[in-house]
Amino acid sequence: MTIKYSKDHEWVTLDGDVATVGISNYAQEQLGDVVFVEVPEVGAEMSKGDELAVVESVKAASEVYAPVAGEVVEVNQDLEDNPSFVNEDATGQGWFARIKVANASDLDELMSEDEYKSFVEGLE
Incomplete structure (x- = not known):
């Protein structure tokens, strides 16, 4: 995937x-x-860039933004009782929401894994 x-x-x-x-x-x-x-x-309509979720850590509170526009069709209820899933398995059990994509071209504006890795290296 x-x-x-x-x-x-x-x-x-x-x-x-x-x-x-x-x-x-x-x-x-x-x-x-x-x-x-x-x-x-569930059912919330998101525009690209809207606040999708809020994450609070021991350091700070941070917003998570919708990278695509569409309707929220499922949320990860497990995070309510187990917010540590975000730390333990950020790209697995730590997912936040599933969005029915309104405009597939939103995905074209996102970075590949290699592009993101280079982007992050530039931040350090």
């Missing part, structure tokens, strides 16, 4: 027209221990 990244450190995988969204390993490392995650409501 292809994974794409935003400059705000969100990742996206696509299954049909449904995008699964979370934050990158780099982002969770910067945040430190995640203690709370607020996910959106």
Whole structure:
């Protein structure tokens, strides 16, 4: 499965027209221990760049932005009881929401894994 990244450190995988969204390993490392995650409501309409979720860590609170526009069709309820999934498995169990993509071209603006790796290296 292809994974794409935003400059705000969100990742996206696509299954049909449904995008699964979370934050990158780099982002969770910067945040430190995640203690709370607020996910959106199922049915919420997102525009690209809208606040999708809020992540609170021992260091700070941080917004997670929707890298694609569309309707939230599923959220990761497990994060309510286990916010540490974001640290333990950022690109797996730590996903935040699934969005039915309104405009597939939103994905074209995201970075490949290699592009993201170079982007992050430029930040360090």
